[in-house]
Amino acid sequence: MLVFNLRAIMKTRQIERPYTFLVKAGISPHSANDLLNGHIRTFRLDHIEKICELLYCEPNDLLAYKPNSTQKLANDHPLNKLVPKNEEFDWQQTLKTLPLEQLKEVAKLINQSKENKE
Structure with a gap:
């Protein structure tokens, strides 16, 4: 399953209040909450663009792939590049x-x- 990886990026960028940061950037409070808690199933491209501009990143940085126990991907599958390294x-x-x-x-x-x- 693809999930948003915003908290890790915010931590790296030393953003202490991610929710406030997103709301001040023009993202609705409801959407900001969903983005930060990984509850979002669809996203708006303008949100992705805005977040990438503000965090100086690319869309790939915002996404992480977390396979579940029923999903078996080949080791060379491109989605494996998005599996977070627990570093x-x-x-x-x-x-x-x-x-x-x-x-x-x-x-x-x-x-x-x-x-x-x-």
């Missing part, structure tokens, strides 16, 4: 504890990545 990674804490030289290297890599996009 809790606290990048903020990692950056805080990196030695200064390593932190400079990370900044250099990020800057190079930005330049390559331009």
Whole structure:
């Protein structure tokens, strides 16, 4: 089953109040609640576009695939790319504890990545 992966993205982007964030972005309170709690079965493309703009992501980032016990997909099926990896990674804490030289290297890599996009 495809589900929305909004909470993980909001956490990564350090958005402390996801519901308020979505409502301020123009999504109705009811839809915001459904999106955050995974109760949504249909979605509006304008919502997807708005969320992607605000979170600087693409639609694939918003979706996760959670197979149930009756679904058997081939290992090479494209939906398997959307299965969440249970990796809790606290990048903020990692950056805080990196030695200064390593932190400079990370900044250099990020800057190079930005330049390559331009």
